[in-house]
Amino acid sequence: MSALVKRPRRRVDSRKRKELVKGILFVTPWLLGFLIFQVYPLFASFYYSLSSYDVLRPPVFIGLRNYTDLFQDRFFQIAVRNTLYYVVFAVPGGILVGFSLAALLNLNLKLRSVLRTIFFLPSIVPSFVSAMVWLWIFNQQYGLINAALFSMGLKGIPWLSSPAWSKPSLILISLWGSGTTMVIFLAALQDVPKELYEAARLDGAAPRHELWHITIPLVTPSVLFNLLMGMIGAFQYFTFAWIMTRGGPVRSTEFFGLYLYRNAFEYFRMGYASAMAWILFFITVTAAVIVFRTSARWVYYGGEEA
Amino acid sequence: VSKKLNRRAFLRMAGGATAGAALVACQPKTVIVKETVQVEVEKEVTKIVKEMVKETVVVEGTPQVIEKEVTKVVKEVITATPAPVEEKTLEWWVNWGGIWGKACENMAQMYMFGNPSVTVNVLKGSASLEKLLTAVAGGTAPDVMTSIWTADLALRGALLPLDDMMDGVGFDRDNFYDAQWIRSSWDGKIYGVPGVESAFIVGLGWNKGLFKEAGLDPEQGPTTLEELKEFSDKMTARDDAGNITTIGFRPTDAIGSVLAVWASLMGAEFFDADEGKYYLDTPEMADALEYIVAFYTEYGPENMAAFSTNYGGWTGSANAAFSRGVQGMIINGYWMPGELAKVAPEDQEFGYGWVPSRTGKNIQMIGGWSNVIPANAADPSQAFDLVAAIASDEASKIALDTAGGFCASRSFLEGIDASQYPGLDWFLNSGLEADEVVAEPNFAGYSVAGGNWNALIEEVAFGNRTIAEGLQELEEITQKAYDEAMRPG
Numbered sequence: 001m002s003a004l005v006k007r008p009r010r011r012v013d014s015r016k017r018k019e020l021v022k023g024i025l026f027v028t029p030w031l032l033g034f035l036i037f038q039v040y041p042l043f044a045s046f047y048y049s050l051s052s053y054d055v056l057r058p059p060v061f062i063g064l065r066n067y068t069d070l071f072q073d074r075f076f077q078i079a080v081r082n083t084l085y086y087v088v089f090a091v092p093g094g095i096l097v098g099f100s101l102a103a104l105l106n107l108n109l110k111l112r113s114v115l116r117t118i119f120f121l122p123s124i125v126p127s128f129v130s131a132m133v134w135l136w137i138f139n140q141q142y143g144l145i146n147a148a149l150f151s152m153g154l155k156g157i158p159w160l161s162s163p164a165w166s167k168p169s170l171i172l173i174s175l176w177g178s179g180t181t182m183v184i185f186l187a188a189l190q191d192v193p194k195e196l197y198e199a200a201r202l203d204g205a206a207p208r209h210e211l212w213h214i215t216i217p218l219v220t221p222s223v224l225f226n227l228l229m230g231m232i233g234a235f236q237y238f239t240f241a242w243i244m245t246r247g248g249p250v251r252s253t254e255f256f257g258l259y260l261y262r263n264a265f266e267y268f269r270m271g272y273a274s275a276m277a278w279i280l281f282f283i284t285v286t287a288a289v290i291v292f293r294t295s296a297r298w299v300y301y302g303g304e305e306a
Numbered sequence: 307v308s309k310k311l312n313r314r315a316f317l318r319m320a321g322g323a324t325a326g327a328a329l330v331a332c333q334p335k336t337v338i339v340k341e342t343v344q345v346e347v348e349k350e351v352t353k354i355v356k357e358m359v360k361e362t363v364v365v366e367g368t369p370q371v372i373e374k375e376v377t378k379v380v381k382e383v384i385t386a387t388p389a390p391v392e393e394k395t396l397e398w399w400v401n402w403g404g405i406w407g408k409a410c411e412n413m414a415q416m417y418m419f420g421n422p423s424v425t426v427n428v429l430k431g432s433a434s435l436e437k438l439l440t441a442v443a444g445g446t447a448p449d450v451m452t453s454i455w456t457a458d459l460a461l462r463g464a465l466l467p468l469d470d471m472m473d474g475v476g477f478d479r480d481n482f483y484d485a486q487w488i489r490s491s492w493d494g495k496i497y498g499v500p501g502v503e504s505a506f507i508v509g510l511g512w513n514k515g516l517f518k519e520a521g522l523d524p525e526q527g528p529t530t531l532e533e534l535k536e537f538s539d540k541m542t543a544r545d546d547a548g549n550i551t552t553i554g555f556r557p558t559d560a561i562g563s564v565l566a567v568w569a570s571l572m573g574a575e576f577f578d579a580d581e582g583k584y585y586l587d588t589p590e591m592a593d594a595l596e597y598i599v600a601f602y603t604e605y606g607p608e609n610m611a612a613f614s615t616n617y618g619g620w621t622g623s624a625n626a627a628f629s630r631g632v633q634g635m636i637i638n639g640y641w642m643p644g645e646l647a648k649v650a651p652e653d654q655e656f657g658y659g660w661v662p663s664r665t666g667k668n669i670q671m672i673g674g675w676s677n678v679i680p681a682n683a684a685d686p687s688q689a690f691d692l693v694a695a696i697a698s699d700e701a702s703k704i705a706l707d708t709a710g711g712f713c714a715s716r717s718f719l720e721g722i723d724a725s726q727y728p729g730l731d732w733f734l735n736s737g738l739e740a741d742e743v744v745a746e747p748n749f750a751g752y753s754v755a756g757g758n759w760n761a762l763i764e765e766v767a768f769g770n771r772t773i774a775e776g777l778q779e780l781e782e783i784t785q786k787a788y789d790e791a792m793r794p795g
Contacts, residue, residue: 052790055443056462060793074779140612141549156547161611163768249611250768251761265436267754267787268458 045274053271055264066275076276078251079259085167086237086255087287090174091230095223098181103215105182106189116186123179131243134173135160160245163252170240170253181226188222189215217300224299228288235284256280394685395425396692397448399432400502401675405622405648407431409708410502413701417692426692435753438464438680447680449689450696453498454675457748460492461791466679467495471690481715482697485672485745492748497678501696502705504674505714506733507561507639507746508570510534510662511621511646514655516541516552516634527635527659531571531597534635534662541634542605550605550613553627554634557598558763560620562637565759566671566747568594573665577749584788586755586781587774593664595766595773602767610767622709624649637661639673643729644710658732670736673746674713751788758783 049066051059070076105116122130137144138159146156159169196214205213238257241247247254247262256276264273400410407430414426429448435455441447442464459465472479479487482500490498514524520540528534538554545551561567569576574590577583602610617627620638622645627633629650636642646656660668677693679686695701699721702712710727712718724731737743758780765771771779 052793054462054790055439056459056464135615139615140608141545141616150547156549158608158612161608161615163770248761248764249607250764250770261436262757265439266757268439268462268791 045277048271049274049278051271053274054268055270056268059271062271066272067279069272070275070279075251075254075259079254079256082167082252082254083235083237083256086171087231087234089168090171090237091227091234093171093175094178094181094230095226097175098178098226099185099219099223101178101182102185102189103211106186119182120179122177125177127239128243130173130177131240134240135244138169161249163250166245166249166252170244173240174234181230184222184226185219188219192218218302220299221301224291224295227291231287231291232284235280235287391423393423393425394688395427396450396685396689397427397429398692399429399438399448399451401431401434401452401454403431404619405645405709406503406705406711409705409711412704412708413502413696416700416704417695420695421691424688424692442680442682445682447682449683449685450677450679450692452502452675453678454489454673455753456490456498456676456678457492457750458753458791459678460495460497461750464681465497466681466683466686467497468499468679468690468693469496471686472496472499475690475694477694481717483672483714483716485743486674486676486714488745489673489748490676490678498676499693499697500674500713500715501677501693501701502675502713503641503709503711504676505640505672505712506670506737507673508567508661508669508671509638509640509642509733509736510635510659511628511638511642511729512635512657512659513628513631513633514657515631515653516554517657520554520634524655524657527657528662531662531664535597535600538601538634539604544609548606548609550609552632552634553605553610553613555601555636556610556614556627556633557601557637558760559614559628559633560636560638563760564746565756566752567637567661568598570669570671570742570744571661571663572597573663573667576755577747577752579749582788582792584751584755584781584784586784587777590664591777592773595763595777598763599767599773602763607764607767611764621645622649639711640714640730640733641709641711643727643733644706646710646729647727648710656729658729660736667741668736668739670740670743671746672714672737672743749788750791751784754787755780755784 048059050061050063051066052062053059101119105112105119109115136142140146140156140158140161143156143159145159149156157165159165192215196218197210200210200214236257237255238261241253241255241258242261245253247258260273260276260280263269263276398410398414400407402410407428410430411428414428417426418424432448432451435458438447438451438453438455438459442459453459453465456465460467471477477499479496486500486504487496489504490496490500510527512524512527517524517537520537522537522540528537534555541552541554542550543552556562557568565576569591572590572594574585574588574594576586576588576591578585613627617625617630617632619626621629621636621642623629626649628636628638629646631651631654643656643658646654650656663669677696679689679693683689697713697715699715699718702715702718706712706722706726712722719734722734724734762771762776762780766773766776
């Protein structure tokens, strides 16, 4: 009897084993990619961060010297300051613009679909192309904006040639590309139950009360998502600054990513750059943890207890 | 009857198709053309032999016998399988696009014409330090690349020493100048051969039309650094909004952006090779920085930055300020007359002369590019063949005709037509007339010094740093880069 019971179980085991093997075979390409291109570089970069390494010769272990040198490096401090400035203004700015556009395009407007497409388009235009267009728009002498200012008898703004204006100019460009944030907010806004607005109106709530007490609380999960993604992206900001200003003028747009790149590929200091990468990782993780910890106070997951 | 395609059958068919495709791909190339040519040659030779035999006085035997024997031998020779010619492809990464990129493509065509079994792929605008670094490290480096970072790459073992290959083919080193070899060597070994662009890189060019408009003598350039500044001030013009519309002189434009040029003009020696020490925090370098920054202070650093953004490139670009006639003077190399002849409007005339120096000496510098072979190149011998061809007079003539510059060798300079571009003769003579001819540096760490020098100029110009602070920092950074580069291993 026991043999009769065991036989089908063996069959099941054998089938499961085969399925397991097949499953492993199917995920092997991804697994290999993950191990080779993500796990290995992660550990390797940590080792390099403790080494003097110029890419062409084997790394030489130097302990924490790269880290201690970084904290005395004036250019590193400038890069950190520039990056924090960008994160502090570009991320909330992007959320504000994205939410405003979404709220606007959630109204029953004519040509709503066309407008949504137009506002989303900048976020799918290749960065290099956008950068070229913005270089022309921000040109101090012949640019579109300054030409308009000149025609009104006003003085032109040195958008990219002044250290005071260069970062705000790049932030302005980032706001122009808030299409993805807008789409996420748009989806969130469409999920807000209409009955809540109807009930509020019956209670005599003004539109601003609806916005403050219904709309915003119900889209806070999307705010959290956009805040986290925006922050991670902003800490790694590189492309526009590299194409448009190369870190200038006067290192005013020398962001973390740019200085890291320069050390790794122009100054033969991959070990130093790896240490920078790890510091950036810890800064980003710390910021993300702070946001997560505080999110219980301001993110509302409809109906769930915090 | 419908037949379902199950997974096993599909996999079998797919496997069969893949194997078939692989076999088709492996089959030898078609030989129809070769056979047709062979038959035609055989026919022609037989015809010639018959005619020859007819005309020959035969002492013994009959003409038919001789004809038969000769035809047989000819046939054997013709039908003997020739040694297979190996098709090769060389990747050549060059620094330039535009007219210089075109010159490199023309040089590659020249090489392929003489070597029909070799294909040279020119990748324009690719020879940047970061790209070379990653390609060499990743084992995907090209066969040949243009370089000005020979020391930094060679000391890290990224380049192949070329001495043995040069000796093997009897390459005439004496045909080039010592300064060019300094630029291409490291630690007593040669790692690059001058090619594409290499000659005298310091000269002052001026726009005669703008000189006239400013009331200056169009045939006479400034003779002192103070006069250079005065001339510049006279030519600089602004619009109502304060933007610069015409600038007299931008000290960091073109070759003026090179630290070593200003060091030479101010009489500074900033590196001691015996000690392995950089000396950048010196009164001479402070003088250079102060002189350069004075232009920024006078014209406004933001206005200077905006003006530079509007007019990109050196004299090889039609959009460069000097080429477009909105800049009065420029420090640039011997390629300037040729480039301007190609890109500047025809009604513009230019003058050439010495860049004034603090020491009062006429300074000339030999610099430029060399072609190097990465240490992990697949076929160094073929790669060197290309490198040697690029260093030939024929290649230099192509560069001169296409881009306006060249790689100066003794034999090329003997045969050059200096009248090809107005002003070229000044540069060619400058090598003989200079009080001092120096080599453009090829030290470890120099690229770090050069990159930070231009950033420092901006920092001082905008008042973020004093000259003393900036130079001290520049010296420390550069020395550190040098020490790291020279570490054992």
